[in-house]
Amino acid sequence: MDALELEWNDYARTAWFASVVPMMEITISSDVIFLTNHLVPTPDGNHAALLRTTTEDTDALIRRVISFYQERDLTPCVAISPNCQPANLTRRLAAHGFKPYGDPEAWLVLVDTLRFENARGAPNCTTEPVGLDNLDEFCDVMACGYDMPSGSSFILNHFFGHINSLPGIHNYLARVDGKPAGSLSLFYYNGICAFGSASTLPAVRSLALGGALLHQASLDWNAAGRPQMVTQTVLPRLEHILTRLGFRRVFSRIYYTLE
Numbered sequence: 001m002d003a004l005e006l007e008w009n010d011y012a013r014t015a016w017f018a019s020v021v022p023m024m025e026i027t028i029s030s031d032v033i034f035l036t037n038h039l040v041p042t043p044d045g046n047h048a049a050l051l052r053t054t055t056e057d058t059d060a061l062i063r064r065v066i067s068f069y070q071e072r073d074l075t076p077c078v079a080i081s082p083n084c085q086p087a088n089l090t091r092r093l094a095a096h097g098f099k100p101y102g103d104p105e106a107w108l109v110l111v112d113t114l115r116f117e118n119a120r121g122a123p124n125c126t127t128e129p130v131g132l133d134n135l136d137e138f139c140d141v142m143a144c145g146y147d148m149p150s151g152s153s154f155i156l157n158h159f160f161g162h163i164n165s166l167p168g169i170h171n172y173l174a175r176v177d178g179k180p181a182g183s184l185s186l187f188y189y190n191g192i193c194a195f196g197s198a199s200t201l202p203a204v205r206s207l208a209l210g211g212a213l214l215h216q217a218s219l220d221w222n223a224a225g226r227p228q229m230v231t232q233t234v235l236p237r238l239e240h241i242l243t244r245l246g247f248r249r250v251f252s253r254i255y256y257t258l259e
């Protein structure tokens with residue numbers, strides 16, 4: 001699977017579970033993908049991606065992106081990857097007032113399955129599937145692990161409460177000595193398996209806890225037929241850990257927002 005197909009299929013996967021989450025929408029066309037999530041007013045939840053057009057039509061497409069988000073009272077944002085066209089798209093965005101936002105987002109795929117499957121946790125680490133009984137704990141751990149603003153647990157609960165029972169979606173809660181400590185999610189769709197929501201509480205942050213979560217994920221990944229595994233991160237430390245676990249960077253993207 002090449003980089004373009006990988007990015008395209010990942011948005012197809014997003015469209016699948018966005019269809020059951022209120023206030024989350026995604027529109028896919030041959031020249032642009034629009035993603036919106038009014039509950040999460042951040043660039044990763046509201047952006048245009050995979051802009052692919054001609055040099056002559058670039059400015060018209062950029063104006064279309066601006067109008068789309070401004071009509072929804074959202075900040076226009078574009079995720080630029082090597083899969084976008086034309087080659088001078090970032091310069092054209094700058095001419096319309098767009099500027100880079102945040103750190104580059106690395107896209108990684110699993111290339112060394114043995115290291116991934118051999119991940120293990122410490123003896124006092126356990127993992128369990130997420131259901132209605134532990135969904136609040138799962139969301140609280142994720143919000144704390146990512147140092148999200150107050151109220152984020154409610155937003156996460158809204159999202160994961162709707163998608164948790166969909167086929168092909170596995171959410172995991174890790175515990176250390178019986179206490180909630182980490183989270184991880186797997187999403188299968190259309191030949192790819194994406195994992196995300198990976199977080200651990202600062203007090204127990206270690207590769208051993210991540211190993212416990214990844215070991216459980218590898219079992220479900222094997223049961224699903226070992227589809228192409230992909231993930232994204234803006235954290236260099238996490239990318240380093242993932243590289244040690246058998247992942248390799250395929251490309252990176254940068255978000256551009258209109259100021």
